[in-house]
Amino acid sequence: MRLLEQIQKVSNELIIGLVGAVGSSLNILTATLTDLLETEFAYDVEIITVSKDILAQHVDEPAHPLNAFERIYRYMDVGNQLRHDHDTDFLALQIARLIAKHRQAWQAQHPDQDASQRRVAYIIDSLKHEAEIQALRQIYTNGFFQLSLYESKTARHSSLIQHYGISPESARILIERDEGEANAYGQHTSEAFHLADYFLKLDKYNPEQSRQPELELRASCLRFLRILFADPYITPTFNEFATYMSFTASVRSADLSRQVGAVIARNNTILAVGSNDVPKFQGGTYWPYLDDETGEVRDLESGRDFMRGFDANTIEKNKIIDDLFQQLAEVIDQSVEQERTAPLKLQIQQILKESKIKKITEYGRVVHAEMDALLSCSRSNISTQGATLFVTTFPCHNCAKHIISAGIEKVVFVEPYPKSKALMMHEDSIMQKWEGREAADQPKLIFEPFVGVGARSFVNLFSVSLGIGRKLKRKSKDGYVLQWDGKTAQPRLPMYGQSYHELEQQIEQLLKDQN
Structure with missing residues (x-):
């Protein structure tokens, strides 16, 4: 054991925050995670339901019983008001307070045990603002994981009507409001969704599928938990690798609004990458360059938008x-x-x-990431017929028509993009396979959500030694494969219970004792 490990207090606690648009089956996801954590990993589970445990405490008693639409809408109002009155991370701090109360209650019932060593997961249902996620990451660092559940708008609309008795028009109002309000303190589900450590999907739209979607969700949840608990034999799928590459491409963008990346692949081989940036003479987009005279890394004057000073x-x-x-x-x-x-x-x-x-986006100088990748193939005489496009954000309607024309057969996206009119304008050529419409009169371009480890956790969860977590071991000194047991496994990314000030003081004492 290293010296530092002798004084570091490593917690076994996990904080799992769920993100899903209104109408999503987060109850099924919560039940699935609970069952797997208890049966496969010997973990206790405590559930914090934000609407019931926090928002309900701030809802005035109505003059008459509320129907489902009124109740959901009222809770949205209350959440917005609390963020406005206090700040955008207020609900996250309330969640942290509840977790502390749960821990204190357990400690009072088990005075002879250390609560930080308890194998327990707190599942938060659910988060609606990116500031809440950022705050929970700051509080719980490596112990917080966000799971984002994708369900198509059609499936969620149907669920609100069938399960909650909400009218079609009222369901539409809730869905549009939930996607993202202009108000800084409002519902920002779309902005929060793509920040996930792991992406899941579930659609029960097609009754003929029976329990198949739930079985697929369970398999995805189990895979996530096995990765989280350091199963050394789970490696990335090609979809995860290509999606990670698309995010890697996105970070080179200097666009003033957002960073988007794209990858074109065929037969599990990367053909091209692209990012949203300003095009340059002779092809491609601008890169910073090394000035041989000064040794500085520079950008061309009046090249990218930030050099020109405006969008x-x-x-x-x-x-x-x-x-x-x-x-x-x-x-x-x-x-x-x-x-x-x-x-x-x-x-x-x-x-x-x-x-x-x-x-409107047509007056921007940047080439969109999807177009940058397609044009990269064009410059290199690489056919895109039958290829798959992996992109960090759902393509806009302008890109969609070029993607169709280029012969792309599938688009895998991470972040939904409510402003896109792609599906409305090109329903003759684009199919949302996961909406229960697998059968089509003619072949169509498939748009589907990404499922798997998010880019933000790719290296930490898959790398044997480059991540911030524990190093993985796959074989013994004798060369035999090591066995992995979920019921005794510890989280790959440990959450430490001390601040660096406390650690410094304990290190000082440890080094004195060593002498």
């Missing part, structure tokens, strides 16, 4: 809004009483700013 797309959108506003203002001045013109103009200006104009 052309935002500037042009604002010009459109200003132009429309000026034309409307002239009409208002001519037809509305003078004392009413000022407030009316302010209202119209705000409406224009929040309109669909803000979703």
